[in-house]
Amino acid sequence: MTPLRAETIEIIKATVPVLKQSGVAITTRMYDIMFARYPEVRQYFNMANQAVGHGATRASQIEAFHHQVLNVGSESGTQPLSLANAIRDYGANIEQLNALTGAIERIANKHVSINIQPEHYAVVGECLLEAMKDVLGDACTDEILAAWTEAYQLLASIFVQREDALRAQSAARPGGWVGFREFVVDRVVNEAEHIKSFYLKPADGGALPPYKPGQYTCFRLDIPGKGIEHRNYTLSDSPHRDYLRVTIKREPAARADLEPGVCSNYFHDHVREGTTLHVAPPFGEFFLTEEKSAEPLVLVSAGVGITPMLSMLNWVIERGVERDIYFIHGARNGRLHAMKGFIAETVAAHPNVRSYICYSEPGQTDRIGNDFDHKGRVTIDVLKSVVPTRECQFYFCGPVSLMTDIHRGLRSWGVAAERIHYECFGPAAAEIES
Numbered sequence: 001m002t003p004l005r006a007e008t009i010e011i012i013k014a015t016v017p018v019l020k021q022s023g024v025a026i027t028t029r030m031y032d033i034m035f036a037r038y039p040e041v042r043q044y045f046n047m048a049n050q051a052v053g054h055g056a057t058r059a060s061q062i063e064a065f066h067h068q069v070l071n072v073g074s075e076s077g078t079q080p081l082s083l084a085n086a087i088r089d090y091g092a093n094i095e096q097l098n099a100l101t102g103a104i105e106r107i108a109n110k111h112v113s114i115n116i117q118p119e120h121y122a123v124v125g126e127c128l129l130e131a132m133k134d135v136l137g138d139a140c141t142d143e144i145l146a147a148w149t150e151a152y153q154l155l156a157s158i159f160v161q162r163e164d165a166l167r168a169q170s171a172a173r174p175g176g177w178v179g180f181r182e183f184v185v186d187r188v189v190n191e192a193e194h195i196k197s198f199y200l201k202p203a204d205g206g207a208l209p210p211y212k213p214g215q216y217t218c219f220r221l222d223i224p225g226k227g228i229e230h231r232n233y234t235l236s237d238s239p240h241r242d243y244l245r246v247t248i249k250r251e252p253a254a255r256a257d258l259e260p261g262v263c264s265n266y267f268h269d270h271v272r273e274g275t276t277l278h279v280a281p282p283f284g285e286f287f288l289t290e291e292k293s294a295e296p297l298v299l300v301s302a303g304v305g306i307t308p309m310l311s312m313l314n315w316v317i318e319r320g321v322e323r324d325i326y327f328i329h330g331a332r333n334g335r336l337h338a339m340k341g342f343i344a345e346t347v348a349a350h351p352n353v354r355s356y357i358c359y360s361e362p363g364q365t366d367r368i369g370n371d372f373d374h375k376g377r378v379t380i381d382v383l384k385s386v387v388p389t390r391e392c393q394f395y396f397c398g399p400v401s402l403m404t405d406i407h408r409g410l411r412s413w414g415v416a417a418e419r420i421h422y423e424c425f426g427p428a429a430a431e432i433e434s
Contacts, residue, residue, distance in 0.1 A: 001157055004150060009094055011147035016091045022135055023084025030131035031080065038123050043228040044114055087128075094151060100158075105285045108162040112170075113218040113283040114230040115179055116163070121156035128152065170281040175207030180220045180278040186243060187273055191338040192331075194250040195304065196268060197236065199243050203276060211239045211282030213315040214308040214395070214423070217246065218280035223266050231263040234423075235282060236307040238314035244279070247338065249304040286423035288312045288395070294323050296392040300406060302330035302378055305398030306338055308423060312395060317350060326387050327355040330378035330398070333363040334371050356386045378402060380409025390415045397423045 004012075019026070035042060093099060129149055133140045170176045182203035189197040202208065216234045223229055236247040250268045251261025271277070286308065297316065299309040306329055313327060327347075331337040337357070347355045359372040366372060374382060378398075383406065390413050396406050403422055410420055 001154070001161070004094070004154055008147045008150045011144055012091045012094045012151050015144060015148070016088055018136065018139070019084065019088040019091060023088055024080050025135045026128075026131045027080040027083040027087070029134050030083075030128045033130055033134075034123065034127040037127065041120065041123060044116065044120075044230055090155075091151075097158075102285075104158060104162055108159055108166060109283040109285050110232065111159065112163050112166045113216065113232055113280045115218075115220070115280065118156075118160045121160065125149070125152045125156060166283065170209070170283075173209040173281075176209040177281055180218075180280055183244065183277050183279045185271055185273055185275045185277065188271070191247060192340070193335040194268075195247060195336070195338045196250075197245055197247040198267065198271060199245050200277065200279060201243050208240075208242065208244065209281060211235065212284075212287035213238055213311040214287035215282040215284035215311075217244060217282050219263070220278040220280070221263055221266060223262060226262055229263050229266075234284075234307040234311070236310045238311055238318055239282075244282075247304065247307050247310075249338075284423075286397075286421065288315060289421070290393060293393065294321075296324040296326065296387070296389065298326045298328070298383070298387055298392045298394045300328045300378060300383060300394065300396035300398075300402075302398035302402045303332075303336075304338065305396075305402070305423075308397050309395065310339060310342075313346065313353070317346065317353070323352065325350075325353045326392075327353060328358075328378060328383060328386060329355070330358040330360065330402070332361050333359050334366045335363060337371075340371075354386075356382070358382060378406075380405055380413070383409070384413065393419055393421070395421045 129145060129152070132148065133145060136144075167178050171178045183200040184203050186199045186201045189199070191197050214234070216232045218230055218232045221229045221231065233246040233248055235244055237243075237245040248264050248267050251264040253260045297312075299312060301309045309327065309329070313325065316323065316325060327343060329337075329343070334340065337359075343355050343357075347353050356374065357372040358374045358376055358378045359366055360375075360377050362368070362372065362375055368375065376382070390410075392415075394406075394410055394415065396403065407420065407422065411417070
């Protein structure tokens with residue numbers, strides 16, 4: 001892989017102030033060009049996230065440079081601003097490509113799951129560079145355009161190389177595959193109000209590959225009136241079974257002028273026992289990493305963020321690992337408390353597992369000490385009142401507000417960064433790690 005030329009690096013760094021000033025106009029124009037010229041790429045975008053807008057994605061602005069372009073994207077809302085900041089920060093860190101390793105792993109896993117191909121990088125690059133020229137006019141000289149072309153091509157090649165390796169690894173696993181495979185819905189279980197679990201078995205009757213607890217899969221859905229949609233959902237049960245399970249919450253409209261979640265509502269309204277679905281192999285960089293550790297394991301979640309925690313909990317229990325497990329979960333009330341019975345049964349059967357349940361708005365029939373343990377949301381103070389030591393492995397998943405509070409609180413408590421693991425659904429805010 002050819003490194004960037006010294007003159008290219010200097011030009012990229014010199015353009016950072018320009019990107020700070022004109023970045024939003026560039027990214028807005030880029031989306032206009034791309035969706036008009038290549039409408040087929042819309043299938044890789046969650047248009048609901050685009051319309052609402054969410055700040056930068058996940059842990060860093062740098063990661064958003066590709067993650068938003070190829071997976072989240074935007075036509076309106078605040079996403080053009082987020083992407084503009086990401087491009088600016090990529091330019092500012094152009095000499096520190098090693099700092100991108102974690103971000104590249106996250107993005108590459110997501111891209112492979114939705115079947116992004118090398119040619120998609122050419123589409124994005126073409127539209128981004130054209131947008132730069134359109135917005136900046138004569139200020140975007142041939143030298144600047146050439147430097148950004150070189151920088152973009154290098155980053156694209158890094159992603160393509162890593163994604164090719166991930167595909168090869170998936171294909172080499174027993175029961176593994178590349179792309180999408182047909183699965184049949186074996187059964188559907190109501191877990192709570194607006195939350196269902198879908199049990200999937202391979203249509204060909206073949207084996208399933210091992211995967212890591214906490215990983216996700218992608219569905220390629222052909223939705224009437226919408227066309228092809230791709231959506232990732234976490235696998236909510238432990239690996240090495242004869243089925244895959246996803247647990248999906250019906251997503252309402254985020255605003256009065258927006259429609260409800262297209263894919264989640266499709267699952268709830270149209271996916272039944274016997275439905276055939278196209279499913280990608282398991283991928284994802286958020287998973288239980290020290291499966292045989294004896295250190296206490298703290299699993300924190302809110303809402304449908306419970307899904308990866310269930311996979312991790314089952315994995316540890318089924319393998320008889322002797323470690324204390326603290327399962328801390330937040331829900332609005334009992335009606336929206338997914339897997340309530342399962343968690344209670346697990347705690348009763350395993351003395352090393354302790355649960356602590358928070359209801360932010362308990363219902364009239366919800367009883368503290370019976371249905372839940374604390375009125376309010378899951379916070380770092382709640383966590384510290386339950387967990388006796390900071391010498392634990394902490395995993396958490398849920399809304400951005402939860403992620404931010406727990407992450408900041410753990411670091412303030414003196415928990416080492418290597419003990420902190422988290423996952424956010426959809427676009428997340430850069431302030432989680434700030």
